Amino acid sequence: MTTPYVIGIGNAVMDVIAPTSDATLARLGVEKGIMQLVDRARSEFLMAAQSADPQAGKARLVPGGSVANTLAGLGMLGLRTAFIGKVAGDPLGLSYAEQTEAQGTVFVNPPVAGDVAPTSRSIIFVTPDGERSMNTYLGISGELGPDDVNPATFSGADWLFLEGYLFDKDAGKAAFLKAADACHAAGGQAGIALSDPFCVDRHRADFRRLVAGPMDYVIGNVHEWQSLYQVEDLEEALRLASADCGTVICTRSGEDAILIRGAERVTAPVHRVVPVDATGAGDQFAAGLIYGLAIGADLAAAGRMGCIAAAEVIGHVGARPESDLRAAFRAEELA
Numbered sequence: 001m002t003t004p005y006v007i008g009i010g011n012a013v014m015d016v017i018a019p020t021s022d023a024t025l026a027r028l029g030v031e032k033g034i035m036q037l038v039d040r041a042r043s044e045f046l047m048a049a050q051s052a053d054p055q056a057g058k059a060r061l062v063p064g065g066s067v068a069n070t071l072a073g074l075g076m077l078g079l080r081t082a083f084i085g086k087v088a089g090d091p092l093g094l095s096y097a098e099q100t101e102a103q104g105t106v107f108v109n110p111p112v113a114g115d116v117a118p119t120s121r122s123i124i125f126v127t128p129d130g131e132r133s134m135n136t137y138l139g140i141s142g143e144l145g146p147d148d149v150n151p152a153t154f155s156g157a158d159w160l161f162l163e164g165y166l167f168d169k170d171a172g173k174a175a176f177l178k179a180a181d182a183c184h185a186a187g188g189q190a191g192i193a194l195s196d197p198f199c200v201d202r203h204r205a206d207f208r209r210l211v212a213g214p215m216d217y218v219i220g221n222v223h224e225w226q227s228l229y230q231v232e233d234l235e236e237a238l239r240l241a242s243a244d245c246g247t248v249i250c251t252r253s254g255e256d257a258i259l260i261r262g263a264e265r266v267t268a269p270v271h272r273v274v275p276v277d278a279t280g281a282g283d284q285f286a287a288g289l290i291y292g293l294a295i296g297a298d299l300a301a302a303g304r305m306g307c308i309a310a311a312e313v314i315g316h317v318g319a320r321p322e323s324d325l326r327a328a329f330r331a332e333e334l335a
């Protein structure tokens with residue numbers, strides 16, 4: 001078997017991981033546990049407040065972004081990966097591109113030079129209970145559009161993975177459709193993580209068309225599926241989802257994940273660990289899942305790989321794996 005090739009499109013975000021206290025969150029007016037979009041002034045204010053806070057831990061700057069984190073996980077698992085994202089030619093953007101390549105993922109489009117919006121950054125406050133509160137300034141990242149997607153990149157593509165967060169603008173939507181076409185033309189499968197119930201709420205009709213149209217697999221959590229189909233009953237939401245899409249995956253935080261592919265339905269047990277930092281749990285679930293599917297594992301095994309990868313990443317600070325996931329899969333006789 002040739003090494004599976006996975007292409008991702010998502011926000012290219014430099015993460016500023018900042019350990020902090022609940023009191024500081026309250027003082028700064030940061031809403032706990034969600035991803036909040038902020039403007040440049042608020043982002044600079046939060047950065048300055050964090051570094052001036054004598055109670056706060058030292059912040060770490062690392063490349064992030066949901067799909068980029070998934071690709072990093074897949075690369076560490078040995079797959080071939082490429083990331084289509086947009087950064088400026090500023091110090092953050094240059095560092096983002098360089099570190100992405102150094103970690104083994106091809107950073108397809110070079111940083112954009114000139115008088116452009118800055119590179120995206122997310123100030124991620126991590127409280128002692130392991131919860132993460134993200135404050136993302138999108139900058140140039142949110143301007144990604146169809147011109148940034150070159151069909152030639154998709155030669156030999158086996159999998160495409162998209163990020164709902166980028167579905168907030170018409171240009172991002174057009175980029176996704178172009179990428180899905182290119183992936184299908186190469187014989188690959190296209191999928192998306194719904195990312196955020198509020199984003200689903202803002203673009204429900206377009207998300208519905210995407211899920212029922214070019215997406216071969218879709219990953220969402222309970223709130224995202226409920227929001228997509230505007231039903232409280234999860235079973236009803238999943239019934240509607242699997243009528244629309246070939247492979248439907250539902251993560252349920254502390255409970256077993258549900259995976260449905262046509263008439264097949266399985267669950268994957270979550271690995272309960274005390275969270276140190278919840279950032280990237282969904283991203284690494286996706287990495288384990290896509291890895292399993294890409295190497296031909298059955299649906300239940302792929303789901304278990306997703307749960308193992310998610311448990312690994314919440315056991316330490318940061319959104320990318322730090323230990324050998326393939327060894328963890330082997331220990332459970334999964335690969």
Ligand SMILES: OC[C@H]1O[C@H](O)[C@H](O)[C@@H]1O
Nearest residue numbers: 013064065066122280319
């Ligand atoms: O899913 C976690 C990611 O979402 C945000 O986009 C941050 O960049 C972080 O790395």
